[in-house]
Amino acid sequence: MEISPRRTGRPYDHSSDDRILAVTLDLLAERDYERVTLDEVAARTGKAKTTLYRRWPTKEDLVLAAVRAAGRPPEAERLPDLGSVRADLLAVLDSPWLGGPDRRLAIFAGLSSATRGSERLAEVVRSEVTEPYVEVYRRLLLRAVDRGEIAARLVASVPVLAEVIPAMSTHHLAAGRGPVRRDFFVSLVDDVVLAALQVR
Template identity: 40%
Template sequence: MTQPEQVVEPTGTGDEQQGRPGRKRDHSRDPEILEAALDILAECGYDGMTVDMVAARAKAGKATLYRRWPSKAHLVIDAVACMKRAQHQAPPPDTGTLRGDLVAMIRPPGIADGQRKMQVMGGLVSLLAREPELVEAVDEAITEPRVRQNRIVLERARDRGEIRADADLELVAHIGPAMASYRTLVQRRQVDREFLVRIIDEVVLPALGVPPGDPTG
């Protein structure tokens, strides 16, 4: 297996080496660096990407990246996680019905953004093929944010009596993200609104015994 691209930590000051507090790290440039990482990942793929390329694109010193991320793999995971958090940082909507909540959560990207996202996620697959030990970190950072929102709306629906009390909410919470990932990474097709509404009406709601309602909503 190809080893992750390692970066050497600078030796730092004597105080840092002896465990005493050193200068506080400045994270103000992290968003620019992570955005540059996504751009390079989309353009070059995981194999073609290097930490030095990201530093050059972000106009940041290499030591800045080396102190912040121990390897290219960790930089990529953090960058994709930030992209996902931007999509799911708002609390899930509460419309009063499960279908209403699920439909209101749909925010498919535009065509250009969707193409970039497919390229980024393709790079993530390459990362996991080479660093399978990082699969749990990827799941927690990238998959879990959307699943967590799904759990919230499913639990609300159960508390309202809209779905049965013994429904497997954990399984259902993963259906949408899993099907969207398959469409993006395997079929190489856009995840658009029509596709996501079909998942809700033809898979998620039937699995919970909920009538689909208006399919045009």
């Protein structure tokens, strides 16, 4: 039996995966998906390109792995609880997840450009990012109804309002306006979601 050249190589060193996937997210925070290259990931991590290609045959595979490694927003596991629905919604914005709001919103902008060229990436961003955020907002608003901060008669509006922040963020990114900024997010919270729910 012949041993193929590939199988004689050293086993892949998984310990540097975290670093490679973090650098991939860094690049997505800096530029559109089209301008992210495995060359640049190799240069920044000091890895050989062949090593990267062996593990992630395409850029799409690498970015998919980076998104999956990032996981879901931690607020989906543990809702913020700061005593008011407004503070809770802003806590989602100010979450330290993925390095805090600046890096995270820049990564989402890069990912948005990626989803335009890849149905697989669009699907994983939808299931790992967009849908969990909708669920976080839905639960925060329903909890505020339970606590009497939002009038019970408005409970039927909660599902549609829980989608407004993710939908408007996607719309903003698709229009090529660059990363979502803090003031845009705060305006969505105050002028749309809380205004519609009559929270002062």
